[in-house]
Amino acid sequence: MASSFNLVKAEELQLRPAISTTTRRYEKSLWVDAYHTTTAPGLRLRSSPKSKWLSFVHPEGQLYHHMKCSHFSVVTEENVLNNETDTLLSSYLTMIENRILECGILLPQACELFVELRFDESPQTSTCAYYFVDHYSRCLFWLDPTSSELLDMGMVVSDSHLDTALERLYWVHVEFFPMHVCAQMTPLILDNLISVICHGMTDRMTSRTSTFPYTEGKCDQLLRALSLRRGEPLDGYTLCFVARLWGAINNQRFMTYYGQENAQLDRLHAPMPEHIVDRPWMRVLANLTLWGIPNHHYSKLHDLFVHDQVFVDHWQTFIAARVSEWRGLLVWAFSVLIASILISMLPHASLSSAMAPILAACSSILSGSILLLKHHGFEDATASFAAHFLRAAKSSDWGFLPLSVVYSMPKAMYLWSMGLLIAQFVFWVSRVVGVFWATGGAGFLALMGYGILYFTSLEDDSPESMATILRSHWQTFQGAEAVEVLTV
Known part of the structure; x- marks a missing residue:
């Protein structure tokens, strides 16, 4: 694509501030141009063309390039071996150096510039996404005033809170470009990370509402891996995963207002008042239509959004439960569908009476299948993905009610299909046998269903109620050990 922009005038060059999490690193085309070739006789000597760029390979396999300039060093993932790309990059680097001199900006010694070319087909223009990193203060900076909103960095409450966000972005940069800078890093970053994770593991073990993002099991696994490299010089592979963990921890610190006056010390305490969007009449209608299931999902989604966006295990548990439920409902709804079709084929049966349960069962199967496809892989999603998904799913006018209704469809339509199948x-x-016997059988089934629902949803609001007395007798029948377990 760079060939379309080989002749670029200086006034057409445009800089675009960026951050390390919004680069095109994972959005590039996966197509490769493979070909056959012929090797010459004898040992093949590996020779690389002389270039001002040094090439490195990221542990994940991504090739990137590094170059030292007069005032800073540069890293990029662009193909600098292409002459046109190299020429365009050189034009942008010259523009950046001139801007620094014109504005009289003093750059720190351990300063590094990231650049990434971006092209627009119509009209044919190019821009250069960039950011600077300072390895000493561990932060990102730019040449012009830059809005945190435009860069999608999140809302801040103080300058120190902004520093936490910038440090998180710094560690993401180091994770992406670790091979050339590992020798400059102090081993203390590994030792400090081990101390932080040890504290987080203990906090999770001793508190149900800890704000640390990893469970005690995950912490134990991470500590085992980190301990293998303790006391060893930092190489690019070690620095890559150390930087990734530091980025995750700083993201958690940013979201829980770590180091601020009103830091979130308890997972269940919201750090700021949440604007709750509620439509009572619509929620009542949805719950009446869908057997009260939306209320359950509504409260769960709201708790995840307010308290648990940064806690991966809570999100994964919620999604895993939904996926397991939808898979089971597909089997049961399909069984209802087959049963309804078989009943419609019996003597004296009416085909029209089968349409309602068949439609309800098909609705359950369809909605469950779509939800399973849409949520494939969500069980292993990161905390940042969960937070982004919840923010996108929350309607400004209806809150989490639409998503709650969607999540309720497979189970609610299955219950409707069961009820209509019985009808x-x-x-x-x-x-076949008469209205009297059919009415009696229907009454028996209704009474049995009501009894099951009643005695499996007992509450202790009225200690002298009949339900409490029956439960007390049941606990006595089970024995003292069962009573003790139930009262804990």
């Missing part, structure tokens, strides 16, 4: 069966029985 279909009762209707068939009334045509």
Whole structure:
């Protein structure tokens, strides 16, 4: 693509501030240009063309390039071996150096510039996304005033809170470009990381509402891996995963207002008042139609959004439970579908009475299948993905009500299909043995269903209620050990 922009005038060059998390690193085309070739006789000597750029390979396999300039060093993932790309990059680097001299900006000694070319087809223009990093203060900076909102960095409450966000972005940069800078890094970053994770593991073990993002099991696994490299010189591979963990911890610190006056010390305490969007009449209607299931999902999603956006295990547990539920409902709804079709084929049966349960069962299967496809892999999602998903899913006018209704569809439509299947069966029985026996059977089934629902949703609001007395007798029948377990 660079060939379309080989002749670029100086006034057409445009700089675009960027951050380390918004680069095109994972958005590039996966196509490669493979070909056959012929090797010459004898040992093949590896020779590389002389270039001002040094090439490095990231532990994940991504090739990147590094170059030292007069006032700073440069890293890029662009193909600098392409002459046109190299020429365009040189033009932008000259522009950046001139801007620094014109504005009289003093750059720190351990300063590094990231550049990335971006092209627009219509009109054919190019821009250069860039940011500077300071390895001493561990932060990002730019040449012009830059809005945290435009860079999607999140809202801040103080300058020190902004520093936490910038340090997180710095560690993301180091994670992406670790091979050339590992020798400059102090081993203390590994030792300090081990101390932080040890504290986080103990905090999670001794508190149910700890704000540390990793469970005690994950912490133990991480400490085992980190301990293998303790006391050893930092290489690019070690620095890559150390920087990734520091980035995750700083992200958690940013979201819990670490070091601020009103830091979030308890996962269940929201650090700022949440604007709750509620439509009571619509929520009541949705719950009446869908068997009260949306209320359950609504409260769960709201708690995740307010308290648990940074806690990966809570998000993963919620999604894993939903996926398991949808998979089971597909089987049961398919069974109802088959049963309804079979009943419609019996003598004296009415085909029209089968349409409602068949439609409800198909709705359950369809909604469950779509949700399973859309949420494939969500169980292993990161905290940042979970937070972004919840922010995108929350409607400004309806809150989490639309998503709650969608999540309720497979189970609610399955319950409707079951109820309509029973009605279909009762209707068939009334045509075979008479209305009296069909009515009696329907009453028995309704009474049994009500009893099951009643005694499996007991509450202790009224200690002298009949339900409490029955439960007390049941606990006595089970024995003292069972009573003790139930009262804990």
